[in-house]
Amino acid sequence: GENVEQHPSTLSVQEGDSAVIKCTYSDSASNYFPWYKQELGKRPQLIIDIRSNVGEKKDQRIAVTLNKTAKHFSLHITETQPEDSAVYFCAASGGGSTLGRLYFGRGTQLTVWP
Amino acid sequence: NAGVTQTPKFRVLKTGQSMTLLCAQDMNHEYMYWYRQDPGMGLRLIHYSVGEGTTAKGEVPDGYNVSRLKKQNFLLGLESAAPSQTSVYFCASRFLDSTEAFFGQGTRLTVV
Numbered sequence: 001g002e003n004v005e006q007h008p009s010t011l012s013v014q015e016g017d018s019a020v021i022k023c024t025y026s027d028s029a030s031n032y033f034p035w036y037k038q039e040l041g042k043r044p045q046l047i048i049d050i051r052s053n054v055g056e057k058k059d060q061r062i063a064v065t066l067n068k069t070a071k072h073f074s075l076h077i078t079e080t081q082p083e084d085s086a087v088y089f090c091a092a093s094g095g096g097s098t099l100g101r102l103y104f105g106r107g108t109q110l111t112v113w114p
Numbered sequence: 115n116a117g118v119t120q121t122p123k124f125r126v127l128k129t130g131q132s133m134t135l136l137c138a139q140d141m142n143h144e145y146m147y148w149y150r151q152d153p154g155m156g157l158r159l160i161h162y163s164v165g166e167g168t169t170a171k172g173e174v175p176d177g178y179n180v181s182r183l184k185k186q187n188f189l190l191g192l193e194s195a196a197p198s199q200t201s202v203y204f205c206a207s208r209f210l211d212s213t214e215a216f217f218g219q220g221t222r223l224t225v226v
Contacts, residue, residue, distance in 0.1 A: 001173070009154070032212040043204065043217040044157070051212055089156060093211055100145050100164035101172070102206070102215060106156035 002027040006105025019077045021108045023090035032093035033073045039086045080112045120218035127195045127225045135190040137205030145208050146188035150201040195225045
């Protein structure tokens with residue numbers, strides 16, 4: 001089955017700096033890679049996603065890059081703000097025999113200091 | 115349009131007791147999921163379903179059973195609760211592969 005590794009587990013940045021979170025996956029059949037943000041006591045919510053036919057996607061201060069050959073994808077947050085503080089999860093969704101599965105990494109606790 | 119709703123929100127069980135968690139979605143989604151969330155462990159997939167009447171095991175299925183008799187509902191059962199099953203449980207659903215998954219509000223379960 002799929003194995004999603006996420007690093008780092010904690011990340012502290014100063015307001016205005018950039019933050020980068022990296023994930024690797026093991027199943028070459030995976031073709032969909034979403035990122036979720038979970039604020040304390042809340043449910044995870046999608047912030048951006050990328051499909052395997054795309055190398056990069058941006059949405060305002062957030063971008064995601066995908067390297068299918070190396071099986072890794074990254075989340076980039078620019079101009080961080082205190083409200084970006086949360087736990088971020090990467091995920092991978094498979095095809096073929098693992099159709100329908102949605103696997104998550106262990107999460108990154110991002111803290112943005114004012 | 116309520117989205118994904120989990121019942122109950124909180125529950126305390128004694129070791130050996132059984133219970134069922136209900137997940138209901140009103141978005142006509144095909145896929146439904148049950149995850150558990152423990153500190154430092156992320157979201158671990160327990161069981162999932164790709165359609166009415168079908169279920170499959172995820173990463174940590176032991177001690178849990180599921181049923182999807184109706185498309186809009188996905189039930190998670192604990193036959194004999196153990197303290198190791200103390201966790202926050204999240205249900206999620208999505209339309210198909212490569213689409214956004216929507217989560218319920220979570221169920222905090224404590225087994226004493």
